[in-house]
Amino acid sequence: MQSSLFGPDVLLALGITVGAGLATVLGSLLVVFTDRTQTRVLAFGLAFAAGAMVYVSLVEIFVKSQTAFGAAMPDKQAYAYATLWFFVGALALIAVDRLVPNPHAGMDSSAAGGTSLDRASAEANQEAMLRRVGLLAALAITAHNLPEGLATFFATLDDPVVGLPLAIAIAVHNIPEGVSIAVPVFYATGSRQKAVLAALLSGLAEPVGALVGYLLLAPFMSDLLFGGVFGVIAGAMVFLALDELLPAARLYARGHETVYGMVIGMGAIATSLVLFR
Numbered sequence: 204m205q206s207s208l209f210g211p212d213v214l215l216a217l218g219i220t221v222g223a224g225l226a227t228v229l230g231s232l233l234v235v236f237t238d239r240t241q242t243r244v245l246a247f248g249l250a251f252a253a254g255a256m257v258y259v260s261l262v263e264i265f266v267k268s269q270t271a272f273g274a275a276m277p278d279k280q281a282y283a284y285a286t287l288w289f290f291v292g293a294l295a296l297i298a299v300d301r302l303v304p305n306p307h308a309g310m311d312s313s314a315a316g317g318t319s320l321d322r323a324s325a326e327a328n329q330e331a332m333l334r335r336v337g338l339l340a341a342l343a344i345t346a347h348n349l350p351e352g353l354a355t356f357f358a359t360l361d362d363p364v365v366g367l368p369l370a371i372a373i374a375v376h377n378i379p380e381g382v383s384i385a386v387p388v389f390y391a392t393g394s395r396q397k398a399v400l401a402a403l404l405s406g407l408a409e410p411v412g413a414l415v416g417y418l419l420l421a422p423f424m425s426d427l428l429f430g431g432v433f434g435v436i437a438g439a440m441v442f443l444a445l446d447e448l449l450p451a452a453r454l455y456a457r458g459h460e461t462v463y464g465m466v467i468g469m470g471a472i473a474t475s476l477v478l479f480r
Contacts, residue, residue, distance in 0.1 A: 230381020
């Protein structure tokens with residue numbers, strides 16, 4: 204085993220995992236070629252990110268948690284445990300919300316009609332809010348990508364015929380995740396490079412998760428551990444979408460961008476799951 208620690212089969216599995224993870228960069232590229240001054244585009248993008256995160260959390264990640272628990276216990280008990288860990292994830296984000304200063308309260312759209320100092324203060328608060336949203340979105344999606352990369356890697360290592368379609372499916376729904384990360388970063392900083400880099404780093408969590416799992420964690424992995432991890436991630440992402448992304452989208456909306464963006468974000472994730480299930 205030691206002699207083939209990084210044999211051709213391992214390198215193939217790792218390469219496929221890297222490819223799936225880097226699809227987040229494609230999503231970020233869709234963002235960085237838009238006009239940063241178009242606040243309605245920002246509102247749509249934030250709502251798109253919220254819709255994508257809520258849908259994938261409730262339809263895919265929560266189900267993964269339930270399925271993992273279901274491999275170790277009866278279905279009813281598995282559902283209860285998945286639900287418990289879902290709310291643990293939401294409570295964890297509430298704790299973060301209390302510990303990290305929230306700039307939402309300092310944002311007053313009426314300042315746009317006030318003095319130049321008022322407007323400068325409002326703009327600074329908006330940028331602070333977007334940076335915070337971008338950081339939290341990146342952390343939540345990165346946490347989601349770690350076990351996802353682990354699953355892709357081991358599925359491909361066991362059977363490339365099974366692993367490759369899984370990797371394609373993950374790559375497709377990583378594209379809207381890249382949008383979710385890049386939108387607030389780009390609009391907060393105005394830097395295309397930082398938006399793409401944020402998406403890239405989040406995408407690289409998949410091969411990192413694969414390597415850590417392969418080298419260190421494989422002996423300790425269990426259905427119960429996977430169930431708890433996926434449950435926490437689902438709850439955290441739903442809370443983030445409702446508490447951070449949607450309020451930010453409403454702030455910049457001028458019409459129905461929020462609801463349109465959220466529904467289309469859900470549709471993008473749903474389409475990827477339907478096509479590659």
